[in-house]
Amino acid sequence: HTSQRPKVLVICGSGLGLLADGAANKQTFRYQDIPNFPVSTVEGHEGCLVFGTIENTSCVFMQGHFHLYEGYSLCQVTFPVRIFKLIGVETVLVTNASGAICPDFKVGDIMIIKDHINLPGFAGQHPLCGPNDERFGIRFPCMSDAYSKDLRRLTWDVGNEIGCSDFIREGVYCMVSGPNFETIAEARMLLILGCDSVGMSIVPEVTVAKHCGLRVLGLSLITNMVSLDYSREEKVNHEEVLQISKMRAEVLQKMVTMLISRCQQQSINTH
Numbered sequence: 001h002t003s004q005r006p007k008v009l010v011i012c013g014s015g016l017g018l019l020a021d022g023a024a025n026k027q028t029f030r031y032q033d034i035p036n037f038p039v040s041t042v043e044g045h046e047g048c049l050v051f052g053t054i055e056n057t058s059c060v061f062m063q064g065h066f067h068l069y070e071g072y073s074l075c076q077v078t079f080p081v082r083i084f085k086l087i088g089v090e091t092v093l094v095t096n097a098s099g100a101i102c103p104d105f106k107v108g109d110i111m112i113i114k115d116h117i118n119l120p121g122f123a124g125q126h127p128l129c130g131p132n133d134e135r136f137g138i139r140f141p142c143m144s145d146a147y148s149k150d151l152r153r154l155t156w157d158v159g160n161e162i163g164c165s166d167f168i169r170e171g172v173y174c175m176v177s178g179p180n181f182e183t184i185a186e187a188r189m190l191l192i193l194g195c196d197s198v199g200m201s202i203v204p205e206v207t208v209a210k211h212c213g214l215r216v217l218g219l220s221l222i223t224n225m226v227s228l229d230y231s232r233e234e235k236v237n238h239e240e241v242l243q244i245s246k247m248r249a250e251v252l253q254k255m256v257t258m259l260i261s262r263c264q265q266q267s268i269n270t271h
């Protein structure tokens, strides 16, 4: 149904579907119309695939991704990554919303993901469990360099250029299954474990992407401060998460669009 053969996949997190707005020649498909594709069940995830071009790079945007808490298996959650690998994607740019564990972070910060902690993976909820399909990758993939150093460096440069270096951070993202937000004791544990932010997504997709040799960049928008203190009165909710995503969507879209065109100029992604 499309003649586009994207080289870049952008996965849009909660409230970040607008990231596709920077693309030209758009062609949109609803997940529900694609055979065997999961559908989005969460507010802030439109459930559309948008094909388009940025400069001369063919891209596909997933407006909405899938979560364990929706009842999907990790095989279903990561299914699109494998599809796009087969279609010819070489680079995956994942975005999501997360809560800050690092007390120095502020709401609205954009965290470049340097590394992650796969907490569900520790408990056996891992997308690579089961027979290994050698066509995609090896049985025991290395995960110590999941997030491309080149792309992280480029993100800092682009961030400086568009004047948002004040709210760019770099850190460790921890995935929990959700759907509840963390208890204070859990948040304190995550701080001790070395997490800078916590969320409910993208680690399975990144793991599968790395397994099949894709280059990965992860950007996590800090939408709330996670309570580490019993005396703190504020309570996090999804509406607040979506409100902050909306507030930063435009700048993130600018960043993502520039990153993709710079990648092409510097031939970082599509070699």
Ligand SMILES: O=P(O)(O)O[C@@H]1C[C@H](O)[C@@H](CO)O1
Binding pocket: 012, 013, 014, 042, 067, 095, 096, 097, 098, 178, 199, 200, 201, 202, 237, 238, 241
């Ligand atoms: O971008 P994601 O989907 O990771 O966003 C977070 C996790 C939950 O889906 C939701 C909670 O507000 O936001």
Ligand code: HPA
Binding pocket: 097, 098, 099, 100, 181, 182, 198, 199, 200, 223, 224, 225, 226, 236, 241
């Ligand atoms: O505080 C949070 N915890 C888990 N997931 C999240 N997604 C956005 N904020 C949060």
